Every structure is written in C-alpha cells, then in structure tokens.
Amino acid sequence: MTLINKNEFLALDSNTLIASEFEPIVVFARNSHGQFVHIDSVPNGKACDCTCLACGEPLVARQGSKKAHSFAHESGAECQYAIETMLHWLAKELFASRSYFVTPSHTISTSMDGPIRPINLSKVIPSMELQIDSVEIEKRVASVRPDILINVQGKEYLIEIFVTHKCDEEKISKLKEIGLSSIEIDLSKFKLNKVSDLEQVLFFENDLKTWLFDSKIEEARRALVAEAMEEFAKQEIEHNEVNRKRRVRELEQLVKQQTKNQQKISEDENFNEISKSIETEKKLKEIEKIKSSAQKNNWTEAQSHFFHLKNFQTLSYTTIDGGLDLFHGSMEFAYCKPKSGKERALEVFQELNIEFDPIIQAYSFHRSQLKPIIINLSSYSLGIRSL
Ligand SMILES: [Zn+2]
Numbered sequence: 001m002t003l004i005n006k007n008e009f010l011a012l013d014s015n016t017l018i019a020s021e022f023e024p025i026v027v028f029a030r031n032s033h034g035q036f037v038h039i040d041s042v043p044n045g046k047a048c049d050c051t052c053l054a055c056g057e058p059l060v061a062r063q064g065s066k067k068a069h070s071f072a073h074e075s076g077a078e079c080q081y082a083i084e085t086m087l088h089w090l091a092k093e094l095f096a097s098r099s100y101f102v103t104p105s106h107t108i109s110t111s112m113d114g115p116i117r118p119i120n121l122s123k124v125i126p127s128m129e130l131q132i133d134s135v136e137i138e139k140r141v142a143s144v145r146p147d148i149l150i151n152v153q154g155k156e157y158l159i160e161i162f163v164t165h166k167c168d169e170e171k172i173s174k175l176k177e178i179g180l181s182s183i184e185i186d187l188s189k190f191k192l193n194k195v196s197d198l199e200q201v202l203f204f205e206n207d208l209k210t211w212l213f214d215s216k217i218e219e220a221r222r223a224l225v226a227e228a229m230e231e232f233a234k235q236e237i238e239h240n241e242v243n244r245k246r247r248v249r250e251l252e253q254l255v256k257q258q259t260k261n262q263q264k265i266s267e268d269e270n271f272n273e274i275s276k277s278i279e280t281e282k283k284l285k286e287i288e289k290i291k292s293s294a295q296k297n298n299w300t301e302a303q304s305h306f307f308h309l310k311n312f313q314t315l316s317y318t319t320i321d322g323g324l325d326l327f328h329g330s331m332e333f334a335y336c337k338p339k340s341g342k343e344r345a346l347e348v349f350q351e352l353n354i355e356f357d358p359i360i361q362a363y364s365f366h367r368s369q370l371k372p373i374i375i376n377l378s379s380y381s382l383g384i385r386s387l
Pocket residue numbers: 052053054055056057073079080082
C-alpha cells in the first residue's frame with residue numbers, strides 16, 4: 001500500500017477533525033487507486049468512489065452543510081471496525097510522514113522480604129524516540145497480526161491500538177514467545193477530536209502507551225531481581241553477624257552470671273564456715289556450761305545442757321509407772337533418760353546390757369540399737385510424744 005502524498009490530500013493536516021461532538025466519525029477511506037484519502041478530497045456522494053478501510057464495502061461521501069463531513073456505508077450498514085481501522089491507517093500515515101515514535105517510559109520493580117528489612121527496588125526505563133525506517137499495517141508476523149509494525153534499524157516494533165479490544169494475555173504470551181517488542185496505545189477512553197490529538201499520543205510521552213513486552217525491559221527486570229538477590233545475600237551476612245554478636249553477648253552475660261554465681265557460692269561457703277564456727281562456739285559454750293554444772297554437782301542442769309547441746313530429737317514415753325525420754329539424732333549415740341529410774345520399761349535396757357550412765361543420768365547406747373529399743377518400749381508405753 002502506497003503512502004499518501006501530503007500535498008495531494010488533506011490527510012495529515014493536524015487540524016483535521018476525526019470526531020463530531022467528540023464522537024469519532026469516518027473521515028478517511030480508500031479510493032479506487034488504493035490510496036488513503038480524506039472526505040474533503042473526494043467528490044460528494046457515491047461519486048467519491050471509495051471503499052471502507054475495514055470491510056472494503058462501497059462508501060458514500062456526505063458533505064452536507066449541517067453536519068461534519070463523513071463517509072457512510074452505501075448499504076447503510078453500521079461497520080463495527082470502520083473507526084478503529086481508520087485510526088490504524090491514520091497512525092500509520094503519521095508515522096510514515098514523521099518517521100519517529102516516542103516509546104513510553106516503564107517502571108520495573110521488585111519486592112521481597114529481606115532477612116533484616118524489606119527489599120524494594122525499582123528502576124525507570126525512560127521513553128525513547130525511535131527513528132522509523134518503514135511502517136506496515138496489519139502485516140502478519142509469525143502467529144500474530146499487529147495493527148502497526150514499525151521497523152527501526154532492522155528491529156521490528158509492534159504497535160497495538162486499543163479502541164475496543166485490549167490485547168489479551170494469550171496475545172501477550174505469543175509476543176513474548178516471538179520476542180517482539182510491543183506497545184499498546186489505549187484510546188478506549190481517550191476522546192480524539194482532531195488529527196493533532198492522535199499526534200500528541202504518538203509523538204509525546206504519555207500514560208496511554210504501555211509496553212506489552214520488550215527484551216531490554218525483561219533484561220533490566222532480571223538485572224533488578226539479581227540486584228535484589230544480592231541485597232538479600234548482603235542482608236543475610238549482616239543478619240548472621242548481628243546474630244553472632246548477639247550470641248557472643250549472651251555468652252558473655254552467661255559467663256558473668258556464672259562468675260557471680262560462683263562468687264555467691266563462695267560467699268555462701270564463707271557464710272557456712274562462719275555459721276559452723278558460730279555453731280562450734282555455741283557448742284563450746286554449752287560444754288562449758290555442762291562442765292560448770294558438773295563441777296557444782298548439779299547433774300540435772302548438766303544433763304539439760306548436754307541434751308540441748310546434742311540437738312536431739314526426743315521421743316517422750318508415758319508409762320503406767322512414770323515415763324522416759326528417748327534422745328536420738330544424727331550422732332553415733334542415743335540416750336534414754338527415765339523419769340524416776342524405777343520404770344518397768346527399763347528392763348529393755350537391762351536385757352540389752354545397756355548400762356546407766358550416772359553422769360548424764362541416762363542410758364547411752366549405739367544408734368543401731370535404737371530400732372529394737374523403740375519396738376520393745378512400745379509394749380510398756382501408754383503414749384508417745386515426739387518433742
Ligand atoms: Zn466497513
């Protein structure tokens with residue numbers, strides 16, 4: 001398809017209306033020579049000798065004085081793709097005449113949880129001005145038929161113009177498969193009034209254009225992910241170092257605590273030593289008391305000091321004829337002190353050949369004999385009290 005001659009037609013006048021009251025109208029068609037022509041460059045009515053760019057049906061030129069000039073299908077049919085196809089052609093013609101295209105900028109980002117803090121990286125790939133060598137419309141490339149295909153220094157860029165049909169995932173994955181750099185221009189909500197509006201979209205940076213796929217963007221995305229992984233690894237090292245320091249700190253605290261405990265133990269030992277010596281001193285005092293009582297021949301007092309000194313456990317037996325107190329403890333010897341010395345229960349000691357010690361006024365015996373003594377004493381006992 002040959003390009004139009006700008007001098008011959010009004011096709012590329014920026015002020016050319018392509019909508020009436022912001023509703024798009026068909027103002028371009030194909031003439032009998034296959035050329036892209038504007039409504040005002042052809043004769044009125046059927047004489048225009050034009051066909052629809054989308055369906056190929058004959059058109060009539062309506063160049064009345066009330067409404068904006070436009071083409072209509074001779075059959076009266078409402079052509080679904082007439083406007084969209086016209087925009088494809090118009091864009092193609094504009095590319096051909098200007099020989100450049102401004103790609104959209106693109107922000108790639110990656111986010112992940114790092115060992116210490118979240119990793120959020122992003123990079124802006126700026127828009128570029130592509131110098132177009134050639135432009136083709138609806139040319140099949142592998143398994144896809146892009147709206148517009150531009151050639152830039154041997155590299156093809158696909159341009160999809162979205163008016164009613166957005167490029168779906170299936171098509172995008174095909175584009176990735178082919179490895180074709182692709183851009184979508186979203187005109188679905190954009191009110192085009194004049195050719196200049198479309199020029200604004202094509203030749204300036206704006207939000208209406210987005211990359212569907214580009215190998216350089218994919219490359220940058222991979223690089224960004226690699227950068228994020230590197231940051232992750234750095235954080236991991238940092239995290240391990242922090243952990244190591246924490247463990248060292250914990251160990252130091254543990255050592256400190258243990259040293260403190262050790263000190264406390266030795267302090268306790270000191271305390272025990274001191275207590276022991278106090279205890280010994282006490283005992284010595286008691287012994288002094290026993291000696292002094294014995295010197296005064298006060299045996300009752302001496303005994304009381306003695307039994308106090310030994311720190312005995314006492315079992316007190318009550319018998320029908322008196323009673324007796326049994327003193328025993330952790331010491332090697334135990335003692336039994338009768339109340340009157342005439343108790344029948346004392347037979348137990350005589351049977352065991354245990355002698356009465358007059359100094360302490362008690363029977364003294366080895367603690368191994370305690371058990372049989374207690375058993376035998378129980379038969380004489382009316383009651384036992386533990387003191
Ligand atoms: Zn049509």
